[in-house]
Amino acid sequence: MTTKDIVKVTLNLVVIYVIGGLILAFVYAKASPIMYVKQKEEKERALKKMIPEADKIEVSGTWEPHGKHAEYYTAKKGNEEIGYIIQSFGKGYSSYINMLASVDKNFTLKKVSILSHAETPGLGDEIEKDYFLRQFNGKTLDNLVIVKEETKDKIQAISGATISSRAVTEDGLRSGVKALRDKLSGEAKDAAGH
Amino acid sequence: MQQGTNWELIKNGMFKENTLFRMAISLCPAIAVTASMKNGILMGVAVLFVQVMVNMTVSSIRQFINPRIRLPIYMIVIAGWVSVIDMTMAAYAREAYKQIGLYIQLIVAFASILAKAESFASKNKIVPSMMDGVGMGLGFLLAMIVISFFRELLGKGTLLGLDIAGGKPLLIMVLPAGGFFAFGLLMGFFNWIDIRFFGGKGAGGAGGH
Structure with a gap:
């Protein structure tokens, strides 16, 4: 390979990669503000x-499950507090599962929804399905245990996806609800002390 | 050079050079997502699109590519198209993106797309390259539908999420190991048809990602 060849090959590669990079930068610049706005709207919804x-x-505050930024919220109807919502992360099979859970004033679960994850398609992604999430309705902290057989007062794992099920139930929700309870009772004490 | 009418090019990709059953490449992502039919179809459509776009791009810039560095250039074309689709869908088609976003990025690792850029698009004009991409993509889509049909029906007892069998006849089919079973049996079946009825020799590819 002569010096001329080396220069030619290098230039060829540089030119094509710079063009490719510019195209990607252009698309990103167009798409990312829209992504941001839509994500925010989706979160509110x-x-x-x-x-x-x-x-x-x-x-009403933030906490850090697995070192990630998560928020918790207070829901009000008029001036009365009717419940709380907590965001939590659970360490799944191939990703951190980002979820939301709503509880009433006694910290009984009302609804759970999965915001994002990258679990195995076809197995772990069943955590989004209603038949799994429905189980959480009415459960309290002590009920949040994964079992493999059919159950009334605990949570049944998805077959083939025990790790993902456990990540949602025990790692995500149980520590989430616990953290929420500790934070809120801490705040109440603070308020009483002042 | 494999030239022919457009229809022959499409047929070639769908049957004679079927990515999965004949060439036995791109198996990892294919087996990973075929546990349900919906995922199989969405993945197939995404691959079809990327294959066509990459073939057309490589074909149109083929005079500017120095043969010594063709592979890195094919790679940026593939990665570039995948990223463009990923970002565009994340911004403008969020509902669909939630369904197939997981798979879009997997397409970068598809051997079949790189193989076709190298063996066909780099030597042919834009229209035949497009047709070749359409054929390869449709062949892949077809194979994905067949595999995921059996896996979902046997593994979950459903089709496209609708309950058909009531119960789960063979749960192992939706597990990763079941992917290999389903694929191996179907490939054997297609080889048998090929040998029995078309006088072929059967395929037994070298495999690849």
Whole structure:
């Protein structure tokens, strides 16, 4: 290979990669603001769905499951607090599962929804399905245990996806509800102390 | 050079050079997502689109590619198209993106797309390259539908999410190991048909990602 060849090959590669990079930068610049706005709208809609009877849902604090930023919210109807929503992360089979859970004032679960994850398609992604999520309705902290057989007061794992099921139930929700309870009772004590 | 009418090119990709059953490449992503028919179809459609776009792009810039560095250039064309589709869908088609976003990025690792860029698009004009891409993509889609049909029906007792069998006859079919079973049996079946009725020699590809 002569020096001329080397220069030619290098230039060829550089030119094509720069063009490719510019195209990607252009698409990203167009798409990312739209992505941001839509994600925000989706989040608001998702929160509203968690406690439909609330007319105001406010961020009341943050916590850090697995070192990630997560928020918890207080739902109000008029001036009365009717429940809370907590965002949590569970460490699944191939990703961190991002979820929302709503509880009433006694920390009994009302609804759980999965915001995002990258679990195995066809197996782990069944955590989004209604037949799995429906089980959480009415459960309290002590019920949040995964078992493999049919159950009334615990949570039945999805067949073939025990790790993902456990990530949602035990890693995500149980620690989430616990954290929410600790944070809120801490706040109440703080308020009483002042 | 494999030239022919457009229809022959499409048929070639769908049957004679079927990515999965004849060439036995791109198996990893194919087996990973065929546990349900909906996923299989969505993945097949995404691959069809990327294959066509990559073939057309490579074909149109083929005079500017130095043969010594053709592979890195094919790679950026593939990765570029996949990223463009990924970002565009994330912004404008969020509902569909939620369904197939998981798979779009897998397409970068498809041997069949790189193989066709190298063996066909880099030597042919745009229209035949497009037809070749359509054929390969349709062949892949077809194979995905067949595999996922059996896996979902036997593994979950459903088709496209609708309950058919009531119960789960053979749960192992939706597990990763079942993917290999289903694929191996179907490939054997297609080889048998080929040898029995078309006088072929059967396929036994080298495999690949």
